[in-house]
Amino acid sequence: MASHDLRRELFCSICLNLYTGPVTLRCGHNFCRVCIDQHLNTQDESGVYSCPECRAEFQERPVLQRNITLCNVVECILSTSPHQEEITGICCTYCIDSPVPAIKSCLHCEASLCDNHLRVHSRGPEHVLTDPNTNLEMRKCSVHKKILEYYCTEDAACICVYCSEEGHRGHQLEKLEKASRKKKQNMIDVLQKLKTKRKEFEKRVLSLEERWRIAQEKVSGEAERVTALFTDIRKQLDDLEKRILCEISRQEEQRSLSLSDVIQKLEMKKAKLSKKMRHIEELCNMTDPLTVLQDPDTGDLCDPEVGGDDEDTGGHDKTHDVDVDGITGMLHAGFSDIVTYLQTIFYGQGPADILLDVNTAANNIVISGDLKTATWTKIRQKRSETAERFLDSQVISSRRFTSGRHYWDVEIHGSALWMVGMCYPSIDRRGLQSHIGDNNKSWSLYGGQGYKNQCFVMHDRKLLWLPHQISSNRFRICLDYEAGHLSFYELCDPIRHLHTFTATFTEPLHAALYICYGHIKISGSAFMRIHHNRRHHRRHHHT
Incomplete structure (x- = not known):
């Protein structure tokens, strides 16, 4: 019995195992260094520290002193005992000869019982049996040294019968088993909620992983597409x-x-001339006049062959030069074919030919003769008021789009407020909701001098500010009718995507422009320019 009691003194009351690096508190109790550190850490917030064994309180975090003697004893037992694993658990208090695992502990007797000793143990109500526990003192009230039987729901504390009559009088009390069942049920409910939330997180993780995988595939596919495109371009350039x-x-x-x-x-x-020259020189050196005068080869000194023949000399200099104009034409045609090929790949079709419809232009908008420029003016135009004409500062294109992929560029100058985009032909032509973006029949990009290099997009009166600072006055509008995409780009270096609307288009679409003097006074007219790219060359037009 004495040897077993001595063995019990080698167990930490927190982890219930042999001491590991034992340390001592000022109250004299010993613990594993790691165990007591973790216990004291939980008390840092309250600022009051206590011994888990005797509840002695310390105003400051106690300094842990290494118990050298106890450390040596534990090391000695570990080094000499061949069955140390048998004494690391909770053993029966009454099995003296050899350690036997305990299956229950009696709070009243403060003893642990094996199966044999449990059969003969008293069944009295004061003998409360629990799961094996070496620190049975923890199951008793630190004040009255009585078994903890009740749970105070108001103070969230386990108390004994005497505590219920003193500090907890009038409080709602429950038996420990009942309170434990309630807490377990609450924990089960919480656990179920946590499981549900974990499943939601798992689904979100799987969804994000799938999106990441798809994004990676798109990146890889796009890289392959660009590589193949440049390979094709290089091949075409090499062929050219x-x-x-x-x-x-x-x-x-x-x-x-x-x-x-x-x-x-x-x-x-x-050579012929040289021969004739030598013959003439010979004749010139002769002294016999008869021979000179009767020589047959000098009868006609003005022989045409003696003179210079322009058709055989200088006349060939320019005729046989490299045809620079022809080579330039081949280069121009070849590059134009490559550009057209790229436009077909990117947009399906070439640049859209945008012409403004004068019949829709408001009377404070001037349309240029080439139908490419729209200019705001104070002078009201004397056009007839019709149902298709806009009342305020707006005009749409005569061409409409019902399929395919198209793009065009706009260049804006000096406008206090401008809008570019697309609309259905059924858009209202009167009132504020006739402006592009202010209804569900139009989509637009807004900007102007009053917005300090900021832009926003709008559809059905839903406004979205763009995070980018605009540095250019040139923009590109791209339409993919079947895909339902309308995209806006800033034509800076490099080109920057601003926003893409996604919709199911149900009507034909027209390019739409809005120009307004706005609330800023402008010197001169405000106008927009559409850059229109024709096959083989690029031209700039006003809109």
Whole structure:
């Protein structure tokens, strides 16, 4: 019995295992260093520290002193006992000869019982049995040293019968078993909610992982697409280079052959002239006048062959030069074909030909003769008031789009307020809700001098400010009718995506422009310009 009691003194009352690095509090109780550190950490917020064994309180966090003697004893037992694992658990108090695991502990007797001793143990009501526990003192009231039987719901404390009559009189009390069942039920409910929430988190994680996977696939696919596109462009450029170099070589070869023929002819004439010159020199040196006068080769000194032949010399200099204009034309046509090819890939079709419909232009808007420029003016235009004409500062294109992919560019100057976008032909032509973006039949990009380089987009009166600072006055509008996408880009360097509307288009779409003097006084007219790209070359137009 004495050896077993001594063995019990080697167990930490917190972890119920042999001491590991035992330390001592000022009250004299010993604990594992890690265990007591964790216990004191839980009391940091309250600022009052207590011993978990005797409840002695310390105003400051106690300094932990290493118990060298106890540490040596534990090390000695660990090194000499071949069955140390058998004494690390809770053993029966009454099994002296050899340690036997306990299955219950009696709070009244403060003893742990194996199966055999439990059979002969008293069944009296004062003998409260619990799961095996070495720190049975913790199951008793620290004040009255009585078994904790009740739970005070108001103070959330376990108390003994004497506490219920003193500090907890009048409080709502419950038996420990009942209070424990309620708390377990609450914990089960909380656990179920946590499980549900965890499942939601798992679903969100799976969803995000799927989105990440799809995004990675899109990135990989886009990289492959761009690589293939540049490979194709390089191939087309290489083919164009080969064609032009072959044409230059062909012209050079033709020119060389032609010039070689001319040179050969001139060399023959040169030799003939040299021979005639030598003969004349010989005659000039003769003293016999009869021989000079009767020489047959000098009968006509003005022989046409003696003179220069322009058609054989200088006349060929320009005729046989490389055809620079032709080469330039081939380059222009080749590059234009490549640009058209790229436009077809990116947009499905080339740039849209936008012409403004004068019949829809408000009477404070001037439309240029080429139908590319819309200018705000104070002078009211004398156009007839019709149902299709806008009342206020707005105009739409004559062309409408019912399918395909299209794009066009706009350039804005000096406008206090401008709007660019698209609308259905059924848009209202009167009132504030006729402005593009202020209804469910139009989509627009807003900006102006009054917004200090900020823009926003709007549809059905729902406004969204864009986070970007606008640095350019040129924008691109891209339409993919079947996909239901209307996108806006700022044509800065590099080009920047501003926003994309997604919708199911149910009517034809017209390009729409709005210009207003606004609340800022402007010197001169406000106008917009649409840059229209035709095949093989680029032109800039006002809108």
